Amino acid sequence: MSKIFTDTELPNIIDLKGIGQSYDGGENWIMKDLEFLVEDKPDQGQFVVILGMSGSGKSTLLRYIAGLQDPTEGDILINNQKVGEGDRVSMVFQQYSSLPWMTVLENVSLALRYKGVAAAEREDQAREIIELVGLAGHENKFAQYPNLSGGQLQRIAIARSIIANPRILLMDEPFGALDIRTRLNMQDLLTSIWRKFHSTIIFVTHDIAEAVYLADDIYILKSSPSRFVRHIDIDLPLVRSKETKRLPHYTELVHKVEDAMMEVSEMG
Ligand SMILES: Nc1ncnc2c1ncn2[C@@H]1O[C@H](COP(=O)(O)OP(=O)(O)OP(=O)(O)O)[C@@H](O)[C@H]1O
Numbered sequence: 001m002s003k004i005f006t007d008t009e010l011p012n013i014i015d016l017k018g019i020g021q022s023y024d025g026g027e028n029w030i031m032k033d034l035e036f037l038v039e040d041k042p043d044q045g046q047f048v049v050i051l052g053m054s055g056s057g058k059s060t061l062l063r064y065i066a067g068l069q070d071p072t073e074g075d076i077l078i079n080n081q082k083v084g085e086g087d088r089v090s091m092v093f094q095q096y097s098s099l100p101w102m103t104v105l106e107n108v109s110l111a112l113r114y115k116g117v118a119a120a121e122r123e124d125q126a127r128e129i130i131e132l133v134g135l136a137g138h139e140n141k142f143a144q145y146p147n148l149s150g151g152q153l154q155r156i157a158i159a160r161s162i163i164a165n166p167r168i169l170l171m172d173e174p175f176g177a178l179d180i181r182t183r184l185n186m187q188d189l190l191t192s193i194w195r196k197f198h199s200t201i202i203f204v205t206h207d208i209a210e211a212v213y214l215a216d217d218i219y220i221l222k223s224s225p226s227r228f229v230r231h232i233d234i235d236l237p238l239v240r241s242k243e244t245k246r247l248p249h250y251t252e253l254v255h256k257v258e259d260a261m262m263e264v265s266e267m268g
């Protein structure tokens with residue numbers, strides 16, 4: 001099989017080496033010798049999508065990169081430093097992660113407060129992002145159901161992570177709970193704003209059409225033990241729009257990824 005990751009002269013932004021994960025003292029390994037490499041494309045950012053069957057370890061990998069969990073074996077380097085040492089990583093979780101005792105405006109400006117941005121400036125920036133995610137008019141509501149719907153709460157979580165302007169943004173099935181209309185709107189919102197921030201986004205989804213629409217690169221994870229076994233270069237125009245989905249090449253890529261997923265699901 002061809003090599004999945006190629007280390008070129010570009011700087012490595014995320015580098016996982018020899019990762020192993022066991023939860024029973026080394027008897028069973030749910031991950032073994034896993035490698036993952038994302039190179040930095042300066043002034044561009046990039047969109048990497050991870051696909052894999054349920055339980056293949058996608059959320060676990062994001063937790064490693066966010067510094068929320070250590071693997072049993074191996075090294076995690078962010079910008080060539082051990083994870084947690086001065087890097088900027090934000091994560092949008094599978095479940096909503098807004099703070100229900102704060103208003104929408106307070107939730108979104110929180111990251112700026114941690115950075116020491118002055119109150120007036122914080123509010124200006126937060127209002128701009130709230131408008132971008134389509135929540136203008138809801139600024140003073142508490143960030144809880146049923147004041148706001150599930151989709152609106154998830155948009156707050158997305159606004160919170162975008163405003164922090166992280167070098168790396170980890171998104172774990174962020175649109176999983178949204179209805180189709182909100183989901184398509186959020187996809188477009190993400191494509192329209194993320195390149196402005198030059199972030200590297202690592203995005204997990206089960207939706208292949210969504211993966212192809214958003215990604216520059218797709219990597220497929222096999223299970224037991226987890227390891228990346230396919231890379232699909234999404235050679236669509238850099239700027240995506242509704243027209244992208246009408247391109248014959250978009251449909252070809254969706255079929256290619258579906259075929260690859262079926263092959264990988266039979267591996268283990
Ligand atoms: N604390 C734990 N103890 C034992 N096994 C665990 C623990 N945490 C995770 N696992 C196992 O690790 C594997 C990977 O889990 P993970 O949540 O990363 O999968 P996933 O790819 O994100 O799945 P999904 O698509 O369903 O979200 C699963 O088999 C899970 O059961």
Ligand SMILES: [Mg+2]
Nearest residue numbers: 058059060094
């Ligand atoms: Mg998961």
